[in-house]
Amino acid sequence: MDALDLARTQFAATSIYHFLFVPLTIGLAFLVAVLHTKWFRSGNPDHKRLTRFFGTLLLINVAVGVVTGLVQEFQFGMNWSAYSRFVGDVFGAPLAMEGLAAFFLESTFLGLWVFGWNVLPRRVHLLTVWLVAFGAALSAAFIMAANSWMQHPVGYTTDPATGRPQLSSIGDMFTNTIFVWAYVHVILASLLTGAMVMLAVSAWQLRRKAALFRTSATLSLVVLLPVSVLALMVGSRLGVEEARYQPMKIAAAEAQWTTCQPCSFSLFQIGGGNDDRTPTQLIEVPHLLSLLATGTWDGRVEGMDSVQNRYQQQYGPGDYVPNVFVQYWSMRVMAYLGSAVSLLALWGIWLAYRRKLATSRVFLVVASWAVVTPFLMNTAGWVLTENGRQPWLVQGLMTTADGVSTSVSTAEVAISLVVFLVLYAALGFVDAFLMLRYARRELDPAPPDEAPPDEEGAGEGSPALAY
């Protein structure tokens, strides 16, 4: 492996790892805010206990999400300095805006929420948790705008002196059609992740007869069903948009070498990859690929060979086909698991409607184990997006090979890769240990530190030692 391969491995590994925590915390922050609101409205101490319970789970993951995010920001300059020089004028702006507008908000109000019990007036304290959730979702908007620009660069002009793209319209960047759909998709996936984890924990607790968790189980199902269905729909719409701007990505995801019309969708194939153009098709659904890739029944989908020819004429000789095997399966893992989660949510809603949610042992067992699905889906989704962009770093403007730091040696990247892998493995171990411990813990007894009944008087309390 050379420095480029190592740098790519490191960026992929640290991004995937970071994104295990990001959607969980965005989704869970929202759900905890809902629980907190329930408590605020009802005054029912059980709601407060649930809020604190899931709040603890949220905080454990926020800690890891925040620190691994630092690595992401610094890595552009460390490993991808040629890229950073080239695109900083455009790409830097959303990152700086993210910090100013969203990350400050999220972090400051998280501190206020965690330490604000009995210190802040109840109404203000409720507001802080909503600002945390809002800040987290807003953060994602800026990051997605930056990423979408790499998929489909818009709103820039090329500086004649340096040949580098320069920002010319921030409005175009935030109305980039890839951004709009990808952002909605990510937010839905985040809510799905948060809801799935809340459902799994609640299901586990219900199996232990902790009846209070019926509230959180129902809440998570009410969120899970619509968002899992919407995530599939928005995701397929995103696929249609990407087929317009990144036809290679979509063709590779279908292992479609030749142009077809109408195109059938391959559900399962054996083999297949860049060196195997004729895999054994097990199940095919006629017209479905046309529908997915173009939104029409008889739509034409351009094959990889055709795109390759066009790109060679446009950009010069080179291999513009990404890893087809990875592309094909990441798309399917994401979509199949997404469909499974929708069915699970439907099942749960039906049980809840029949008032059998807390007693259906089969469902509770399945729902507990289903906790892994969102993490697999999220990872597969990003692999699909980023692997499908290769060999480009910025679609049509810069290849990944051209973006890497030239002053950083192979040995240096190897050292950092090992450091991050070891450190992240240790963090993951501790996080999993704490999550299992705190998710299976009994609810705290009814809180002794009940705020004074008169609302404004709550400001006179003293802060708990939350750490």
Next chain:
Amino acid sequence: MTLPDLWFGIVAVLWTGFFVLEGFDFGVGALHRLVGRNEDERRVAINTIGPFWDGNEVWLVVGGAGIFAAFPDWYATWFSAGYLAIVLLLMALIMRGVSFEFRGKVDVPRWRHTWSGTLTIGSLLAPLVIGIALGDLLAGLPVDRNQEYTGSFLDLFTPFGLWTALTLVLLCLLHGATFLALRTTYSLRIRALRLGRLVGLVAVAALVVFVVWTTRLADVDPLALAALVAAPVLVVAALAMLGRHDGLTFAATALAMTATVGSLFAALYPNVLVSSTSANFNLTVQNTASGDYALQVMTITAAIFMPLVLLYQAWAYVVFRRRLSPPAEQPPTRAHGAGEPASPPGEPPPASPPVVRPG
């Protein structure tokens, strides 16, 4: 003043703000085991920065992103040059960041001891590495005409960089001690002040050398004034500590930090990263800046959000202004504090008993 100049100023403000704010929580993190003699006291020490450290760290994130957006070439050269050092910095920030959350989650002495250790090491290592990196900007690194770093890992350890790091670490410790004194009571506060006085003396010495060194490197007199501010401020701090005005002491160390980091950036201007290979290869505000449109967009963003951020962060400090004490050392039973001086005049009444969350 051109837009790149303005953005150099904004970047300087962000990094200065980072050290003024995160500086004290680095200090508290590094000192918590010295100041706190038992678990209760250590816990109180950590909780004094509990609500703030995360928001403080965002100043670094925005400081970095600000450089990326406004001066992409500076960002690219600096971060790739310091590669392994930054890996070390990230390790420190990661270990430190999770320590806060993980430490109290399992009630076993060894567990707490471990995360106390990572908190201490991380809190020392982070300002150390950042200090070297900041000092290097002025001291100069081997950078060629393409703005690419040509040195090795060891070339990062310039004498001035190391001295900057030493000065900043000492200032962080001092700043942390004065913050602890401001937010605790009785024995914790006394010990913090005692440590602060000790560190303060060394910090003043380091700072004097730093000031002289900086003026020689930058070769500009008026800029030296900004740095010179730092020394008197520290004297004020020492006096204030003797006079037991905790708020004043903390303000003084905050000012000293502002003057130190601010003067470094002032001395740097109009360069952003000096090339030790040739002055012709210096990275400057003008030859690394983004285009005017990008800078305009970000100026508007900063103009809207910076005041808001300052406002709500300041509010957070107002909300958590009360002093914390360990459960065992609760007022108003004065007998408990026998042998220790009573609260200084003008200080807010000691906090009412904090409620320790079970589990």
